[in-house]
Amino acid sequence: MAQFLFLCLTKTNFYKFLVMCGIVAYVGQQDALPIIIKGLKRLEYRGYDSAGVALLDQRGLSIYKKKGKVAELEKFLEETGDIHANVGIGHTRWATHGEPNDVNAHPHYSSSERFAMIHNGIIENYEVLKKDLLQKGYTFQSETDTEVFVKFIEDIYQHNGCSLEEALRLALHKVVGAYAIVLINLEEPNTLIAARKGSPLVIGVGEKEYFFASDATPIIEYTNKVVYLDDYEIAVVRNGELQIKTIENVETNPYINQLEMELEAIEKGGYEHFMLKEIFEQPKSIADCLRGRLDAKSGRLVLGGLREYMNKFQNAERIIITACGTSWHAGLVAEYLFEEFARIPVEVEYASEFRYRNPVINEKDFVIAISQSGETADTLAAIELAKSRGATIFGVCNVVGSSIPRTTHAGSYTHAGPEIGVASTKAFTAQISVLAMMALKLGYQRGTLPESTYIQLLHELAAIPAKVEKALQTNALVEKIAAEYKDARNMLYLGRGYNFPVALEGALKLKEISYIHAEGYPAAEMKHGPIALIDEEMPVIFIATQDSSYEKVVSNIQEVKARKGKIVAVVTEGDTQVKALADHVIEVPLTHEAFTPLLSVVPLQLFSYHIAVMRGCNVDQPRNLAKSVTVE
Ligand code: G6P
Numbered sequence: 001m002a003q004f005l006f007l008c009l010t011k012t013n014f015y016k017f018l019v020m021c022g023i024v025a026y027v028g029q030q031d032a033l034p035i036i037i038k039g040l041k042r043l044e045y046r047g048y049d050s051a052g053v054a055l056l057d058q059r060g061l062s063i064y065k066k067k068g069k070v071a072e073l074e075k076f077l078e079e080t081g082d083i084h085a086n087v088g089i090g091h092t093r094w095a096t097h098g099e100p101n102d103v104n105a106h107p108h109y110s111s112s113e114r115f116a117m118i119h120n121g122i123i124e125n126y127e128v129l130k131k132d133l134l135q136k137g138y139t140f141q142s143e144t145d146t147e148v149f150v151k152f153i154e155d156i157y158q159h160n161g162c163s164l165e166e167a168l169r170l171a172l173h174k175v176v177g178a179y180a181i182v183l184i185n186l187e188e189p190n191t192l193i194a195a196r197k198g199s200p201l202v203i204g205v206g207e208k209e210y211f212f213a214s215d216a217t218p219i220i221e222y223t224n225k226v227v228y229l230d231d232y233e234i235a236v237v238r239n240g241e242l243q244i245k246t247i248e249n250v251e252t253n254p255y256i257n258q259l260e261m262e263l264e265a266i267e268k269g270g271y272e273h274f275m276l277k278e279i280f281e282q283p284k285s286i287a288d289c290l291r292g293r294l295d296a297k298s299g300r301l302v303l304g305g306l307r308e309y310m311n312k313f314q315n316a317e318r319i320i321i322t323a324c325g326t327s328w329h330a331g332l333v334a335e336y337l338f339e340e341f342a343r344i345p346v347e348v349e350y351a352s353e354f355r356y357r358n359p360v361i362n363e364k365d366f367v368i369a370i371s372q373s374g375e376t377a378d379t380l381a382a383i384e385l386a387k388s389r390g391a392t393i394f395g396v397c398n399v400v401g402s403s404i405p406r407t408t409h410a411g412s413y414t415h416a417g418p419e420i421g422v423a424s425t426k427a428f429t430a431q432i433s434v435l436a437m438m439a440l441k442l443g444y445q446r447g448t449l450p451e452s453t454y455i456q457l458l459h460e461l462a463a464i465p466a467k468v469e470k471a472l473q474t475n476a477l478v479e480k481i482a483a484e485y486k487d488a489r490n491m492l493y494l495g496r497g498y499n500f501p502v503a504l505e506g507a508l509k510l511k512e513i514s515y516i517h518a519e520g521y522p523a524a525e526m527k528h529g530p531i532a533l534i535d536e537e538m539p540v541i542f543i544a545t546q547d548s549s550y551e552k553v554v555s556n557i558q559e560v561k562a563r564k565g566k567i568v569a570v571v572t573e574g575d576t577q578v579k580a581l582a583d584h585v586i587e588v589p590l591t592h593e594a595f596t597p598l599l600s601v602v603p604l605q606l607f608s609y610h611i612a613v614m615r616g617c618n619v620d621q622p623r624n625l626a627k628s629v630t631v632e
Pocket of ligand 1: 326374422625
């Protein structure tokens with residue numbers, strides 16, 4: 001995939017309120033329910049506090065909803081009896097406000113129960129609309145904006161005596177906010193109507209059957225032909241035909257994309273958890289990321305997305321990197337990479353802070369937005385802000401066709417394949433791989449990186465997948481060490497230079513999935529506070545690989561040892577100095593220090609994984625978290 005598409009966002013702060021949810025719908029000849037349930041399970045990373053379906057069969061239009069995970073809904077449906085329908089819609093929710101319960105779960109009926117709707121997003125002016133509808137005598141069961149939305153559509157439908165799609169079109173001119181919606185209509189059994197603004201919606205095109213979903217994962221096993229609906233478009237599938245119109249009623253030609261994703265990429269493939277599978281996939285995901293871009297022998301490094309913007313990149317006065325969570329940690333690694341190799345000043349910003357502090361930014365700035373999902377609301381809003389100030393925006397994203405690649409001027413996909421475990425692992429290393437290639441390319445083009453070093457670094461980067469494979473061989477040892485520390489209440493992660501972001505990432509992984517409090521710090525900062533925490537109860541995880549700050553880190557290890565802290569250290573193969581001091585060492589292969597994070601993070605991912613499993617935590621779906629954070 002080369003260059004990202006450019007699309008304009010039209011409303012400031014548009015992404016402020018987006019709600020995380022997953023939607024799936026089906027119309028065709030097959031039994032809709034199993035397709036929808038399976039699809040919802042694949043979308044549970046988007047939210048898992050309640051779920052529901054609406055199905056249309058000879059008996060009519062029925063809604064089934066349940067608080068809890070999709071499995072609860074599935075159980076409830078099994079108890080309800082044999083349900084068969086060829087058309088249906090389904091939803092999995094992550095509540096932002098309003099209790100997760102059966103009533104607030106989607107789908108929602110219109111007043112006459114003639115229509116039902118699923119919705120991912122939020123209608124900002126729903127209170128005004130609701131007040132109006134209340135005055136007209138409408139009543140509401142739930143606290144949701146979605147129920148207001150569907151009743152508002154029905155009100156227009158009744159008042160104007162028009163078709164449902166026309167009523168929807170008129171309604172969309174009045175609603176303010178974000179939505180990906182699908183409507184089902186009792187009177188049109190072979191029809192689904194969908195629309196999008198701000199929230200993602202993909203349409204799978206089969207043989208006289210169509211699938212709608214928040215991303216392609218529910219669709220891939222049935223068809224690899226998809227249409228990405230654009231903002232302000234309405235899609236209607238009627239009697240096996242798909243038609244797309246803008247909300248101005250102009251028909252557009254659906255562009256059919258070929259999905260490259262494989263079904264096995266979204267299945268566990270024999271692993272107990274997606275997270276473990278994804279950790280073990282890293283040699284392949286990094287190789288996939290480098291493939292076709294880096295050829296060390298010929299010294300060739302091509303990033304298609306950069307081509308058109310290379311001039312801007314090279315002449316940028318500043319690089320601003322914006323992201324959230326693990327992607328922000330990848331951004332921190334990139335700061336070291338860009339400054340070392342390309343000598344351009346870099347700022348790394350939490351997207352959520354950047355967007356609210358009136359940053360100084362102009363057309364000479366090159367902004368890199370990093371995001372696994374391509375849907376993170378804060379990152380999208382930061383992009384919008386930087387774009388409005390004239391900066392060039394480059395996306396580094398994993399999910400093909402997601403909102404960020406559709407919003408930025410250009411970008412590079414990470415090609416890590418679907419990441420399903422909520423805690424990010426392979427996306428992180430793929431992001432660093434793309435950013436490393438960008439830094440090398442930039443340094444070489446600017447002349448700040450001599451050719452011989454450049455070639456040597458290309459070879460080193462090309463060797464990383466095999467070295468990650470070796471780092472993974474520490475798994476059994478890491479599991480043993482994890483057993484010793486699984487009951488810890490706190491942990492400290494320390495690293496320096498390129499390994500400082502790795503310390504942050506290691507601590508984040510542990511917090512996210514095992515619920516143990518952990519802090520990442522630059523090792524040298526320990527003496528300014530965290531050292532007070534150290535006693536024989538405190539495990540300290542050091543990343544002490546062979547690099548320019550190795551000796552300094554060894555001193556920090558000694559300081560911890562003197563205070564009887566427990567020391568686990570990630571070191572370079574053959575290390576003796578740290579081995580003599582630490583309680584446990586985990587060896588990773590030697591590489592150039594700029595690429596060390598790609599190796600040193602691996603045992604830390606495994607460490608948090610094993611601890612979480614031993615503590616009985618839900619590794620792939622940790623409490624309170626979601627993979628795609630579309631709320632601010
Ligand atoms: C959530 C996920 C994290 C991820 C962060 C940023 O918090 O749980 O794993 O790092 O969002 O997401 P993005 O998709 O923008 O990388």
